[in-house]
Amino acid sequence: MAEGRLDGRGPDVIAAIEPTWYLLLAALLFSIGAVGLVIRRNPLVMFMCIELMLNAANITFVALATRLGDINGQTAVFFVMVVAAAEVVVGLGIIVSILRRRPGATADSLAELKG
Amino acid sequence: MDPTFLEYVVFFVAGAMMIGGAIGVLAFSNPVHSALGLVLTLFGVAVQFVAMEAHFLAAVQVIVYAGAIVVLFLFVIMLLGVDTATDLSIEPIKVQRPLAAVMGVALLALLGASIVQARDALVLNPGAGIATVQSTGNHDANIDQIAENLYGDWVFAFELTSVLLIVAVVGTVLLTRKWPKAGSTAGDRT
16 A cells, blocks of 8 residues: 555555556456456347446546546546447347347357358 | 545445456356346446546446446346346356456456556646546536536537437347338338
8 A cells, every 4th residue: 555655644644545546446347347258158248248348448537537637538438438328229239139030149159150 | 534544445345346246247147137237336436436526427327327228238138038047157168268267367467567567657737637626616517627628629529429329229220120021011111
């Protein structure tokens, strides 16, 4: 734990949380999402793991906006959310049309698509 | 009580919510439970946004993610009737999970190392540009500042997002609509 490293307060006062901590938390969340995307075969759960990774990116944006004192980082998160919403709509549309044709299809079943 | 101590409590409780929910997403065998784990993670992220003085984004996070996206997930799960547990102990490709674990640890180590390395990097404009409630005394400081930025610098990009959303909606209708069989009711695609 950093003891007043930046602001020079005494070691008995707890230093405020630095953006580095949020960045490490976001890195952990991103890694969990990436592992989940690889090991799960249900397309819906794979999509949820993509949402986890997008949220990790959002935390990174906000933490660095705080650190650099730049509001553009928070505006970027707004646009990421719009893209995530559009992506979920299109992706779930594809999943619905696949699963309606072949109930219980997993990501492996779609390998038959390759020519 | 020291207010920074409370900050740490909030950070670790919300962080535990996020990580626990994320592990739940990939460990639950039932997709409905995975979606509920996702809700837990998204609320944890919203709490972290509040802790970082990003009040507008915290509200949008709860409304858009937890309110709309997860409900859409649950709706699709229920609609398709895939809310049955799958046996996760069956793994067709034996080496996949160890390789995934190695990849996850390597990714985390790489990101963590670079973050710790960049900890003392040069900060050009430290903490000046973000309006907080403490610095301005205005309770809507964050929303005001994002509004000025979004509708000032990024208004063109904001308009383009409406095009993106229209394209997404039209594309989804095209993908999921059941077209009538060709020949039988030809010319009836209204």
